[in-house]
Amino acid sequence: MRFVSTRGASPALPFSEALGAGLAPDGGLYVPEELPHFRADDLAKIPDDTLANTLAEVLKPLLGNDGLSSALPELCAEAANFDIPLLPMRGTGDYVLELFHGPTAAFKDLAGRFLAASLARLRKEDAPTQTVLVATSGDTGAAVGAAFLGREGFRVLILYPEGKVSPAQAHSLGAFGGNVRALRVEGSFDDCQRLAKQALGDASLRAEVPLLTANSISLGRLLPQMGYYALHALRFQRAHGRTLNFIIPSGNLGNAMAALIARTMGLPIGDVVLATNDNPTLAEFFAGADYRGRDAVPTLANAMDVGAPSNFERLMWLAGGDAQKARSMVRVQRISDERIRSTVRAAEARHGIAPCPHTACGLAVLEDLRAAGDTRDWAVAATAHASKFVDVVEPLLGHTVEAPAAFAALLARAAFAERMPVSIEALKQQLRA
Numbered sequence: 001m002r003f004v005s006t007r008g009a010s011p012a013l014p015f016s017e018a019l020g021a022g023l024a025p026d027g028g029l030y031v032p033e034e035l036p037h038f039r040a041d042d043l044a045k046i047p048d049d050t051l052a053n054t055l056a057e058v059l060k061p062l063l064g065n066d067g068l069s070s071a072l073p074e075l076c077a078e079a080a081n082f083d084i085p086l087l088p089m090r091g092t093g094d095y096v097l098e099l100f101h102g103p104t105a106a107f108k109d110l111a112g113r114f115l116a117a118s119l120a121r122l123r124k125e126d127a128p129t130q131t132v133l134v135a136t137s138g139d140t141g142a143a144v145g146a147a148f149l150g151r152e153g154f155r156v157l158i159l160y161p162e163g164k165v166s167p168a169q170a171h172s173l174g175a176f177g178g179n180v181r182a183l184r185v186e187g188s189f190d191d192c193q194r195l196a197k198q199a200l201g202d203a204s205l206r207a208e209v210p211l212l213t214a215n216s217i218s219l220g221r222l223l224p225q226m227g228y229y230a231l232h233a234l235r236f237q238r239a240h241g242r243t244l245n246f247i248i249p250s251g252n253l254g255n256a257m258a259a260l261i262a263r264t265m266g267l268p269i270g271d272v273v274l275a276t277n278d279n280p281t282l283a284e285f286f287a288g289a290d291y292r293g294r295d296a297v298p299t300l301a302n303a304m305d306v307g308a309p310s311n312f313e314r315l316m317w318l319a320g321g322d323a324q325k326a327r328s329m330v331r332v333q334r335i336s337d338e339r340i341r342s343t344v345r346a347a348e349a350r351h352g353i354a355p356c357p358h359t360a361c362g363l364a365v366l367e368d369l370r371a372a373g374d375t376r377d378w379a380v381a382a383t384a385h386a387s388k389f390v391d392v393v394e395p396l397l398g399h400t401v402e403a404p405a406a407f408a409a410l411l412a413r414a415a416f417a418e419r420m421p422v423s424i425e426a427l428k429q430q431l432r433a
């Protein structure tokens, strides 16, 4: 299988070369040249025993005869070395898909680990050290840092906007040490992203300092996310004879695209509803308006503060360029900060879980579906553990929230992040150091 740009004017690449790429040279996003389709008898052969095994089978036709194909089972086992359970929520008949059991307690761990494992395998032994440059609004930087920590031949430089990530996120970003360094930038997430793009677009800098991206548009960060939707959709169908529907808290649409691609490939995934925060871009498009990207507005669910979802172009590709078709494939609902607060406050009594602010958007959508009389089977994707956002959730829950062991260990370490102005010269200096 080869991968082409959504804009159709870049050379096709094999998986190995496309997986870590950012934008294609024509400004589009890489997508498979053709989406494989599992027929009923292929589907019946996909295992549902472990996440790693399901993931390997689902990715197999996408890799085709790529150089990484023979390593796929090991790469998936290395990436999925933690559980992603589907659990019934107390007393409601609804489910929560807990995506937060990885090292940094957010869903981005799984694909971050897959990308790092793949790039490490592709690395030639005598290659110079590669710097993974990543701009983050909180969770991406930690997932990428953890995934590359201690990997020979790689170092990570994380740019995050000072004061605009949660205190727990800020601490975790600076706590890795070793080959992972964090810079707190005196600006916004957009400033961080702009600086990273500028550095990555600077050929003479790249000749001096070999750079890699690990941003959320790279296929290595997107496709592995099909694994958990596939695993639980298959298990659910085999156990109950019904399809499971998913509510996915969304910002850049990376997580949700994985579910939609898996469904298009034939996996028994039912309806998908995107839960967004108060950033209106997607809700307006799905209500019939033309797509209009804009600046993000800050909300309590900061990892979804996105005004121009970077994967929108992939959604349009999946819909064959037809906006009406895109609107028929998935629905979206926008959740205000006020609703996030009331949902977190009531979640333990109503659902038996303590959600992060992003997961709370999903729970709010579920409550509205039930209130409208929907009786189907729904799972809400819990995209992060509440302990990453204690400043928001603890006052609402009225008690403290314990971090899972791996993330607690990160928080217990000393943290350091150097301050940096919004300046490409300052970034170049850091990259040369």
Ligand SMILES: *Cc1c(COP(=O)(O)O)cnc(C)c1O
Pocket: 106, 107, 108, 139, 140, 216, 249, 250, 251, 252, 253, 254, 255, 256, 303, 304, 356, 358, 359, 383, 384
């Ligand atoms: C990144 C993130 C999201 C948004 O995911 P997208 O793939 O950008 O749609 C939602 N919740 C949490 C906790 C995140 O870290």
